[in-house]
Amino acid sequence: MAFESVKETTESRIREVALGTGELKVGGENVLAFHLFEGEMPNRPLIAVEVYDYYPEEWSDAVKEPLADVLSDPVAWAKKAQDEWGADLIALRLKSTDPKGMDRSLEEAVETVKAVVDAVNIPVMIYGSEDVEKDGEVMKAVAAACEGKNVIIGPALEDNYKTIGAAAIGYNHTVAAKTPIDVNLAKQLNILLSNLGVDTEKILIDPTTGALGYGLEYTYSVMERLKIAALRQDDSMTQMPLIADVGTEVWKAKEAKTPASEEPLWGDEKKRGVIWEIVTATALLMAGADIVIMRHPDAIKAVRKVIDNMLS
Amino acid sequence: MDREKVRVCFYPENRCIEVDKGENLLRAAMKADVHINASCGGEGYCGKCRVIIEKGEVKQRLQVKLSQEEIKQGYTLACCSTVESDVDVRIPIESQIGDKGVLLRRPPIPLKGYTLSAKDWAERLPQWELNPPTAKFHLILDKPSLEDNISDAERIKRGLAKLADLKDVVIDYPMLSALPSMVRAASFDVTVTVLDRGMEQRAVRLEKGDTTPRQAAIAIDLGTTTVSAQLIDLQTGRVIAEASDYNGQISYGEDVITRIIYSTRSTGLAKLQSAAVNTIWNLIQQMVEKTGIEFCSITHLCISGNTTMIHLLLGLDPRYIRVDPYIPAATHFPWIKASNIGIRIASGVYLRCTPCVASYVGGDIVAGVLASGMFNSEKLTLYIDIGTNGEMVLGNKEWMLSCSCSAGPAFEGAGVKHGMRATRGAIEQVRINEVTKEPMIITIGNRRPIGICGSGLIDLLAELFLTGVIDERGKIDVDLDTPRTRVGESGSEYVLVWADESGTNRDIVITEADIDNLMRAKAAVYAGIQILLQEVGMKIEDVEEILIAGAFGRYLEIDKAIIIGLLPDVDTEKIKFVGNGSLLGSYLMALSKNLIKEADRIANMMTYLELSVNPRFMEQYVSALFLPHTHKEMFPTVLQRLEEARAAAGLGPLERGSELS
Ligand code: FES
Numbered sequence: 001m002a003f004e005s006v007k008e009t010t011e012s013r014i015r016e017v018a019l020g021t022g023e024l025k026v027g028g029e030n031v032l033a034f035h036l037f038e039g040e041m042p043n044r045p046l047i048a049v050e051v052y053d054y055y056p057e058e059w060s061d062a063v064k065e066p067l068a069d070v071l072s073d074p075v076a077w078a079k080k081a082q083d084e085w086g087a088d089l090i091a092l093r094l095k096s097t098d099p100k101g102m103d104r105s106l107e108e109a110v111e112t113v114k115a116v117v118d119a120v121n122i123p124v125m126i127y128g129s130e131d132v133e134k135d136g137e138v139m140k141a142v143a144a145a146c147e148g149k150n151v152i153i154g155p156a157l158e159d160n161y162k163t164i165g166a167a168a169i170g171y172n173h174t175v176a177a178k179t180p181i182d183v184n185l186a187k188q189l190n191i192l193l194s195n196l197g198v199d200t201e202k203i204l205i206d207p208t209t210g211a212l213g214y215g216l217e218y219t220y221s222v223m224e225r226l227k228i229a230a231l232r233q234d235d236s237m238t239q240m241p242l243i244a245d246v247g248t249e250v251w252k253a254k255e256a257k258t259p260a261s262e263e264p265l266w267g268d269e270k271k272r273g274v275i276w277e278i279v280t281a282t283a284l285l286m287a288g289a290d291i292v293i294m295r296h297p298d299a300i301k302a303v304r305k306v307i308d309n310m311l312s
Numbered sequence: 313m314d315r316e317k318v319r320v321c322f323y324p325e326n327r328c329i330e331v332d333k334g335e336n337l338l339r340a341a342m343k344a345d346v347h348i349n350a351s352c353g354g355e356g357y358c359g360k361c362r363v364i365i366e367k368g369e370v371k372q373r374l375q376v377k378l379s380q381e382e383i384k385q386g387y388t389l390a391c392c393s394t395v396e397s398d399v400d401v402r403i404p405i406e407s408q409i410g411d412k413g414v415l416l417r418r419p420p421i422p423l424k425g426y427t428l429s430a431k432d433w434a435e436r437l438p439q440w441e442l443n444p445p446t447a448k449f450h451l452i453l454d455k456p457s458l459e460d461n462i463s464d465a466e467r468i469k470r471g472l473a474k475l476a477d478l479k480d481v482v483i484d485y486p487m488l489s490a491l492p493s494m495v496r497a498a499s500f501d502v503t504v505t506v507l508d509r510g511m512e513q514r515a516v517r518l519e520k521g522d523t524t525p526r527q528a529a530i531a532i533d534l535g536t537t538t539v540s541a542q543l544i545d546l547q548t549g550r551v552i553a554e555a556s557d558y559n560g561q562i563s564y565g566e567d568v569i570t571r572i573i574y575s576t577r578s579t580g581l582a583k584l585q586s587a588a589v590n591t592i593w594n595l596i597q598q599m600v601e602k603t604g605i606e607f608c609s610i611t612h613l614c615i616s617g618n619t620t621m622i623h624l625l626l627g628l629d630p631r632y633i634r635v636d637p638y639i640p641a642a643t644h645f646p647w648i649k650a651s652n653i654g655i656r657i658a659s660g661v662y663l664r665c666t667p668c669v670a671s672y673v674g675g676d677i678v679a680g681v682l683a684s685g686m687f688n689s690e691k692l693t694l695y696i697d698i699g700t701n702g703e704m705v706l707g708n709k710e711w712m713l714s715c716s717c718s719a720g721p722a723f724e725g726a727g728v729k730h731g732m733r734a735t736r737g738a739i740e741q742v743r744i745n746e747v748t749k750e751p752m753i754i755t756i757g758n759r760r761p762i763g764i765c766g767s768g769l770i771d772l773l774a775e776l777f778l779t780g781v782i783d784e785r786g787k788i789d790v791d792l793d794t795p796r797t798r799v800g801e802s803g804s805e806y807v808l809v810w811a812d813e814s815g816t817n818r819d820i821v822i823t824e825a826d827i828d829n830l831m832r833a834k835a836a837v838y839a840g841i842q843i844l845l846q847e848v849g850m851k852i853e854d855v856e857e858i859l860i861a862g863a864f865g866r867y868l869e870i871d872k873a874i875i876i877g878l879l880p881d882v883d884t885e886k887i888k889f890v891g892n893g894s895l896l897g898s899y900l901m902a903l904s905k906n907l908i909k910e911a912d913r914i915a916n917m918m919t920y921l922e923l924s925v926n927p928r929f930m931e932q933y934v935s936a937l938f939l940p941h942t943h944k945e946m947f948p949t950v951l952q953r954l955e956e957a958r959a960a961a962g963l964g965p966l967e968r969g970s971e972l973s
Pocket of ligand 1: 389
């Protein structure tokens with residue numbers, strides 16, 4: 001008799017969330033990541049490519065170099081991501097609105113957002129600077145300006161979920177809800193958002209990402225536990241697709257960004273950060289990430305291949 | 313004997329309720345969950361609770377707030393009236409506040425809170441008998457002669473052997489030194505007090521003549537926050553006086569940890585010891601004065617407290633309680649002379665502290681388990697003491713597992729801006745109108761409010777949540793259309809009583825910080841319950857009886873405690889109150905030496921689970937730090953009430969697009 005592997009199947013599913021106005025959807029799986037022998041993943045995990053709304057001077061040369069031609073132009077950057085790197089969506093970061101930094105105005109922010117959203121035909125997620133107050137205002141303005149486009153706005157935090165949630169409800173957008181690496185807190189914020197009136201099919205969970213060497217294992221276990229709660233315990237308030245915020249976190253790591261001149265023993269600086277990003281993204285895809293936000297084109301290409309292979 | 317019942321009907325709500333004849337009308341309305349404006353706690357001061365008696369008879373106190381004309385029209389102040397027959401009461405518009413909310417409020421879940429009392433002991437405590445650890449014996453001794461020339465001490469012993477068959481009594485040294493002159497001054501007509509220390513009988517006091525009718529003992533619950541005491545007549549077993557006060561150690565720190573730290577300073581331990589002794593001494597003095605008994609009728613004290621409190625009282629170094637692996641100096645304590653620690657009541661007064669289980673499960677819990685009879689029960693029982701430390705015990709007569717989680721003193725009214733103990737003027741019951749967010753309050757003693765006690769805080773938190781004033785995290789919605797929510801000097805707050813109606817001439821508020829403290833306390837308790845159950849692989853449904861101890865006011869509304877997720881959402885029939893278990897246990901032990909033995913047995917059989925090294929505790933705690941709980945599906949009745957409350961307030965249903973059924 002042939003060997004039959006044990007299958008754990010479930011009636012529960014991750015909610016399928018429609019992104020943008022086209023066909024693209026995320027989530028919908030009824031299995032842990034890539035357990036295709038037990039169920040299905042009707043939508044493939046997506047790669048969102050980071051675009052910053054200002055010239056990121058502080059970035060390491062290893063990642064600035066391949067992006068050099070677009071770094072000072074978010075629109076060109078987004079188009080290149082779409083056309084050349086095969087981005088599934090754009091993750092536009094309005095870092096320049098940070099009141100502790102450049103403190104750009106709402107109008108400027110909205111202008112950038114509009115330009116990017118109009119320039120590409122893939123969905124766009126828009127993240128603020130994670131200043132609780134300012135993000136509330138920025139997202140209100142962004143939500144109004146993008147009416148009808150179903151963008152993802154966020155991150156909605158415990159302290160501004162009302163404003164950002166209300167903006168999403170008002171203009172029919174999707175919300176990314178971000179909590180500090182904890183299963184319970186993630187669930188709590190989803191309850192708060194849905195009590196506010198946000199459709200549970202328009203919420204994504206950003207459980208906070210730690211890069212390799214900087215808490216990856218925590219993010220891994222929180223993501224995995226969220227998926228287990230969603231699928232095995234049928235916990236409705238954790239059945240939202242997961243976002244892994246990889247690019248930004250990886251390129252903060254000193255192992256990724258330190259030039260070879262400072263640490264000759266660490267090896268080729270052009271490969272090091274890329275590998276760091278690939279490893280982090282791949283690990284989190286295995287943990288159950290439905291969207292990975294990434295930065296370096298080489299890493300993006302490699303991770304796309306990983307996803308292809310896992311699904312075939 | 314049951315009191316005569318009468319029926320009170322409220323209109324326009326058209327809701328009727330049965331109450332004892334003589335019940336206060338405002339309290340009857342509270343019971344029926346009928347909202348009447350009431351701002352002054354029921355003192356007859358604010359004049360807001362006016363109602364019209366349409367039928368039936370009420371008895372009224374002087375009602376200065378009503379004009380002759382109004383009285384003629386049948387107006388009365390609900391809080392100043394008692395119901396004397398079946399009555400129909402109409403609530404005029406101005407007392408209702410808000411016109412739509414009133415009709416929609418759900419009928420109250422009847423309070424099934426059952427408090428254990430003396431009549432339960434026969435069944436729950438078969439070991440109980442009136443046989444105190446000290447006894448007085450009146451001896452008329454043969455005068456010594458050349459033929460009968462044994463020593464004074466031997467003469468006393470012989471007398472005790474003859475009268476009470478007591479063998480080998482040891483005579484306490486101080487008594488010995490007073491003996492020769494004393495027996496002669498009394499012409500050999502004396503009363504000897506004998507303390508039964510378990511392994512030894514000890515004669516501890518000698519008095520002239522027959523003092524046997526006068527014998528009293530003292531029971532004490534030495535809490536971190538509150539100390540409560542009872543004076544007990546040992547002849548009848550009755551409590552003849554009670555007193556309580558905050559623990560004088562509070563000025564050295566609110567919780568046991570800060571006190572332990574303080575005790576390690578140069579004279580810290582001595583200061584803490586004397587603060588506890590002073591608090592106890594003041595309570596004893598108050599009770600003695602109140603009853604007019606003599607200090608020298610007191611023969612012993614039984615004291616229960618948590619491990620740290622007992623260490624501090626006895627002057628034992630508690631510092632190792634605090635650090636891994638958390639070791640107390642002792643868990644079992646001998647009978648000691650009260651005067652050794654500075655409690656100077658009379659000569660030969662001994663005290664005994666109830667044994668503890670471990671560093672964080674103390675004699676207060678042992679006493680409570682004793683008093684509740686849990687250690688005799690076949691049923692799987694969960695005993696919860698909601699005090700500064702939330703301690704809980706799961707088990708039955710076969711086994712017991714205990715743990716402790718630091719809940720903080722919020723439910724005792726400490727660490728809350730306008731919190732107070734459950735004494736006169738404390739707000740003990742609260743209702744809030746869904747639409748107008750106006751409160752209805754009742755205070756202990758129907759006085760103008762001066763603060764909020766534990767039960768009032770639980771009520772208030774539940775009502776704030778049900779009416780949408782706070783969200784699941786306990787954050788106050790200051791954008792509501794009511795002057796009651798505002799941003800005050802210490803952050804967002806809800807005004808429960810305006811200054812001109814309070815007894816303090818200040819607004820009585822609950823702040824977001826207060827709510828945080830309450831949330832932390834309830835989360836710690838609930839997490840502890842979950843961990844105990846997990847440890848033995850059981851579910852809350854398996855628990856057959858839940859016993860609640862704690863220093864609440866007279867009411868702890870079980871359904872409110874469930875709404876905030878302090879207690880699990882179980883059949884309320886299963887839940888019973890022990891009251892102050894620590895005090896009750898101390899009282900029982902002061903009267904019955906059998907039970908002292910049982911307490912030793914209980915302390916020895918209890919297993920202790922250390923939560924500070926339990927990684928699952930934090931996880932459970934965070935999930936309980938939400939109203940009612942992150943896993944709200946564990947609270948089905950609460951979800952249902954929330955839906956109803958939201959409907960009443962005209963808000964949309966919860967969770968659009970979710971599976972809630
Ligand atoms: S007068 Fe009755 S509550 Fe104030």
